Amino acid sequence: MAGIRAQQKEKTRRALIQAALNQLCPESSFSSLSLREVSREAGIAPTSFYRHFQNMDELGLTLVDEGGLALRQLLRQSRQRIAKGGSIIEISVHTFMDYVTHNKNIFRLMLQEQAGTTKDFRLAIAREIDHFKQELTDYLKAERNIPAELARAQSDAIVRVVFSAGADSLDLQAEDRARLTAQTILQVRMVARGANSMLPPNLSEPNVS
Amino acid sequence: MAGIRAQQKEKTRRALIQAALNQLCPESSFSSLSLREVSREAGIAPTSFYRHFQNMDELGLTLVDEGGLALRQLLRQSRQRIAKGGSIIEISVHTFMDYVTHNKNIFRLMLQEQAGTTKDFRLAIAREIDHFKQELTDYLKAERNIPAELARAQSDAIVRVVFSAGADSLDLQAEDRARLTAQTILQVRMVARGANSMLPPNLSEPNVS
C-alpha cells in the first residue's frame, strides 16, 4: 500500500516544483520560465512534464497556493505568541517580514503575477491577500470593538502598507531591512491611531500600540 | 529646416511607442511583447526597429519616463487647484485615480515592471514613485510643519496605500472604483491623523482633512 509508483511520482512532482522555485530569481520571472527549462532542471524529458501539470500555469498556481498556506500558518502561530502578551502590530509585521526574507522567490512570484497576465493567477493571489485582510478585520472587530466598515478600511490600509513594504524589502540588506521594518511598524501604528480617532468617542480605547 | 526626414523618423518612433502601448492589455505584459510583434503593429520591418531603439527595454524605459512625467504634471496642476482651496488629500487621490483610469496600460506596465526582471526598469519606476513621495514629504514639512522623519514615514505610507489602491482599481467598473477611491481617501486621512497624533503636542494642528 506504500505505492512505490505513486511515491516516485510525487517525488518528481516535488522536483518540478523545486526546479521552478530555483529558477525564480531577481533576473527571471515565473512567466519567463519555459516548460523545457524547468523539466531539464528537474531531470525529466519535456514531454514528461505533462504527466504532472497540464501547463506551466498550473505549476505556478501550485506555488502560489503553497506559499500562501505557509504564510497563513506562520501568522497563525504568531497570533498565539500575541495571546501570551506582546504588541500585535510589532509581532505581525516582524512575522511577515521574516516570511518574505526566507521565501523571497515565492513572494516575488506573487508580486509579479499579482499584476500579471493570467487571470487565474491574479485571482489566486487576491484570495491569499484577502485571507490576510479578513483575519485582521475579524481581529479588529472582535478584540478592539471597531465597527465593521471602519475595521475593513483599516485592515485594508494596513495590508497595503505591509505588502508594499515587503516588496521593497526584497532588495535590501539586513540592516536596511530592519530600518524598513521599524518604519512599517510606525506606519501601521499611524493607521491604527488614525482609525481609532474616527471612532464614536464612547467606543475609543486609550491605546492601540 | 523643417527636416522632412527627421520628421518622418519621429513619426514612426511614435508609431512604435503607440504600438507597444496598444499591445499592453490585461492579457499581455510588456516583457512578453516581442520586438517583431511591436514592429509589425507599427508597420515597419523588424530590423528597422533598431533604427529607433537598441532593444525592447529601451522602448519600455521610454514608456515609463513618459508615463511618469504625465503623472507628475497632473499632480502639479492639481496642487494649483488646492491653492485655491479644497482638501489636498481628496483632490490628490482623485487626480491619481483619474490618471490610472485613463492610462491603464502605462500604469499596468509600471506595476508589472516594478517587481519585474530588469534592474533598469525597477530603478526607473522606483525613481518615479520617489518623486511622488518626495513632493508629498516637502509639502508636509513646509505647509504642515511636520518634522522631517515623521513626514517621510507618513508620505511613504500614503504613497503605498494610494499606489496599491490604484493597482486594484484597474479591474473595476466606475461604480466600484468610486467606492475604492472613497475608501482610499478615508485611509489617507487615517494616516494623516495618526501621524498628527504623534507630533509633540505644541506642534499639532487642529484638523488635517
Next chain:
DNA sequence: AAATTCAGCGTACACTTGTTAGCTGAAATG
C-alpha cells in the same frame, strides 16, 4: 502468471524569436 496501467522517453513538427548583412532610394549636404 497474464493483463493492464502509466511515468518517462525519443523523435519530430511547426512556430516564433532576436539579430546580422547587405541593398535601395529619397532626403540632406556640399
Next chain:
DNA sequence: CATTTCAGCTAACAAGTGTACGCTGAATTT
C-alpha cells in the same frame, strides 16, 4: 549637380519554444 547619409527593406540564420505521437518497461491489478 554630385556626394553622402540613413530609414527602411528583404533574406537568412541559429536558437529556443510548446506539444503530438507512439514506444518501453516496471509497478500494479486481476
